[in-house]
Amino acid sequence: MQRFTCACGHILVFGSTHCPKCDHDVGYDPDRGVMVRLEPKGGMKLCENGVKHKVCNWLLSAAAPEKLCLACRMNRTIPDLNWGRNLMLWGKMEMAKRRLIYTLRRIGITLPSKAMNPKAGLAFDIVSTLSNPTVTTGHLNGVITVNLEEADDTYRQINRQQLGENSRTLLGHFRHESAHYLWQRFLSELSWEDPLRMAFRERFGDEWVDYAVALGNHYQKGPVAGWETSFITGYAASHPWEDWAETWAHYLQITDGLETCESMGIQVRHMALPLVMLPVEAGFLPTILKHEPAANDEFLAWLQRWICLSKVLNEVSNSIGESELYPYAIPVKVAQKLRLAHHYAKVWGLDKSKGTKV
Ligand SMILES: [Zn+2]
Ligand SMILES: [Zn+2]
Ligand SMILES: [Zn+2]
16 A cells, blocks of 8 residues: 555545544545545545445545445445444445455556446445345455455454454455456456466466365365465365465455555665575466566565565564464465466556456
């Protein structure tokens, strides 16, 4: 995440709605990527979900016919707001969703709404299992469904423990499901022999392993022994699609985390830490793709900076009496999967033909 500043010079954050220094209401302009003051003749208006429900701080042109910002326009279903508790949970969901949309747009991936582009677009159903017990978090044909109850911290922690996960966050859910959406949008339509598709199989395995059987096995028996040497999480070991989704979510987590630290002025080279040296093959693309030595080195340097920073973050969270903020290890095989995720991000970020401008 970038660092944001108010016109008065005060530091703001991505979720800011007000500047305490100059006492102006502020909001985020997703097209310019900056926080701006809301002023009567400023040319921007606050998203209606911000005006009415205080769950959004994104802006749109005052002249636009739409009332909702580009992130809120992607909602197909929102929770029943007659129940006050739902409003509080929904606000947390929207915050996580906007952060996902921010990162994807920053990578350069266009995100058409499904209403505008039924084939390649994206929509969100935010539904509580209390109103519809059959709802599960997942992705299907460009619709990401999230269970509103996951925004309840206690509910989510209980799930996390029962599933044996190190970490479970709303943002993690959105990032994970975005991977399934992007896979369908960019990879599923390529021919079986396309290098990008073959590269996927080389890194993640044969995606036509029976998905229902694989997930059934995972939930019955738990992750396969020794998964730590090849996968970022135990769940990633359940099926190539889930491996991809966990890897992509992790890639976005590093992208956002590293950008946040560096935009705040934290520089790895100033740290009293030896740089973790990953072997050179950790930065290799699958053999089917053209070898890119310079890009591989750049990727490795990026990953090493993150590993250093994450060690510091873990020490800090221990210092304040919390468990490790970043409970992950990155073996060479996982680094290579992240390398492919980085390659896809570059290709998809450049490929503007796959979506309409939003
Ligand atoms: Zn200000
Ligand atoms: Zn909005
Ligand atoms: Zn998944």
